[in-house]
Each structure stands twice: as structure tokens, then as C-alpha cells.
Amino acid sequence: MKKLIIATKNEGKAREFRSLFPEGEVEVLSLLDLEEPLDVEETGNTFTENAILKAEEISRKYQTTVIADDSGLEIDYLNGAPGVYSARYAGAEKNDQDNINKVLKELSGVPANKRTARFVCALAVSSPGKETKTVTGTVDGYINEQREGNGGFGYDPIFFVKDKCRTMAELTKEEKNAISHRANALEKLQGILPEYI
Numbered sequence: 001m002k003k004l005i006i007a008t009k010n011e012g013k014a015r016e017f018r019s020l021f022p023e024g025e026v027e028v029l030s031l032l033d034l035e036e037p038l039d040v041e042e043t044g045n046t047f048t049e050n051a052i053l054k055a056e057e058i059s060r061k062y063q064t065t066v067i068a069d070d071s072g073l074e075i076d077y078l079n080g081a082p083g084v085y086s087a088r089y090a091g092a093e094k095n096d097q098d099n100i101n102k103v104l105k106e107l108s109g110v111p112a113n114k115r116t117a118r119f120v121c122a123l124a125v126s127s128p129g130k131e132t133k134t135v136t137g138t139v140d141g142y143i144n145e146q147r148e149g150n151g152g153f154g155y156d157p158i159f160f161v162k163d164k165c166r167t168m169a170e171l172t173k174e175e176k177n178a179i180s181h182r183a184n185a186l187e188k189l190q191g192i193l194p195e196y197i
């Protein structure tokens with residue numbers, strides 16, 4: 001079976017990637033399945049730059065095809081923050097609940113029509129001896145006034161999906177996979193992936 005490493009230590013992302021690939025066709029591993037994986041510093045200014053950094057460094061180390069995902073939440077009222085700092089918005093320990101609390105506090109009292117936001121996912125695919133390629137996917141929504149739902153990960157409980165009239169955390173796994181920024185980006189990558197695996 002073909003093997004693919006997803007260059008992530010985020011369990012939520014790893015779970016979603018496993019469910020986005022048809023079972024039995026590609027073996028999907030994440031850095032959580034490997035011993036002592038590299039910690040790649042995210043020094044880029046954009047999701048795409050960070051995805052390239054992670055994909056190329058991990059691909060070089062394991063000499064195999066790697067997809068990296070750099071993603072996050074852009075809130076218009078906060079001029080695009082937390083953006084590339086989404087995972088570490090409330091501190092280096094990357095706590096989802098602290099991140100949500102920080103966003104809710106910053107948007108406290110802000111009316112519904114000014115709470116527009118989007119999730120962005122940049123994917124980079126890298127393979128030894130091949131040129132790295134990137135794609136981006138997005139999904140539009142609003143920042144909810146409070147948490148709703150238990151699904152997904154990260155900011156999902158406060159991300160109200162415009163087209164579904166529910167938060168991302170209230171959607172089933174299948175519903176999220178049909179509309180998410182990650183699924184949208186992966187769909188764009190499907191056309192070029194066979195050149196890499």
C-alpha cells in the first residue's frame with residue numbers, strides 16, 4: 001500500500017486526514033505515529049510558507065512523500081488574527097480552550113454582522129527530488145457568542161458555519177469533511193497527488 005506522512009503533531013488534524021483518504025488505498029501516518037519526530041519551527045508569515053517549511057523538512061528527514069497542513073482562523077474584526085498564530089494565540093502551550101476564551105473576550109460586545117471569519121488551510125506536498133506544490137482551502141463563517149457542540153477540535157465550537165446554521169463542532173464528521181477548509185484544500189491537491197505517491 002502507498003504510504004503518506006502527514007507532517008502534523010495535531011491529533012485533530014491527523015484524525016481528519018485519515019478519514020479524508022479512502023481506507024485501504026493509502027496508509028496515512030502522522031508525526032504522532034513516529035518516534036522522536038522533528039519539531040519544525042513555524043517561522044513563516046503565511047500559512048503557505050509554514051506548510052512548505054514543515055513538508056520539506058519532514059520529507060528530507062524521512063525520504064518519503066509528505067503533506068503538511070498549516071491552518072488557522074482569520075477574524076475580520078481582529079484584522080485577520082489569530083491567523084498563523086492560531087495554535088499558540090493564548091500562549092506557547094497551545095491550549096484550545098484558552099485560545100477560544102481569548103477570542104470570545106476580544107469579540108465581547110461586537111455585533112453579529114461584524115463577527116465574520118474564515119478558516120484557512122494551506123497544504124504543501126513534498127517528495128525527495130520533486131518540486132514542492134501548495135494549495136489553499138477556506139470556509140466562511142461567524143464567531144459565535146459562546147461555545148456550541150462537542151465535535152471537531154480547536155476553534156470549532158465557536159465557528160458558526162454560514163451555510164449550515166450550526167457551529168463546526170455541531171456538524172458530524174462527514175458534514176465537516178464535506179465543507180471544511182481542509183477537505184476543500186485536499187480536493188484541490190487530489191489532481192496532483194498521484195505524481196507524488
Ligand SMILES: O=c1[nH]c(=O)c2ncn([C@@H]3O[C@H](COP(=O)(O)OP(=O)(O)OP(=O)(O)O)[C@@H](O)[C@H]3O)c2[nH]1
Nearest residue numbers: 007008009010069070071072086087153154155156
Ligand atoms: O476549530 C478548528 N477547526 C479546524 O479544522 C482547524 N484547523 C486549524 N485550526 C486551528 O489552527 C491551528 C493550526 O495551527 P498549525 O497549523 O500550526 O497546527 P498545529 O500547531 O496545531 O499542529 P502542526 O500541524 O503544526 O503540528 C490549530 O491548532 C487550531 O487552533 C482549526 N481549528
Ligand SMILES: [Mg+2]
Nearest residue numbers: 010042070087
Ligand atoms: Mg503548528
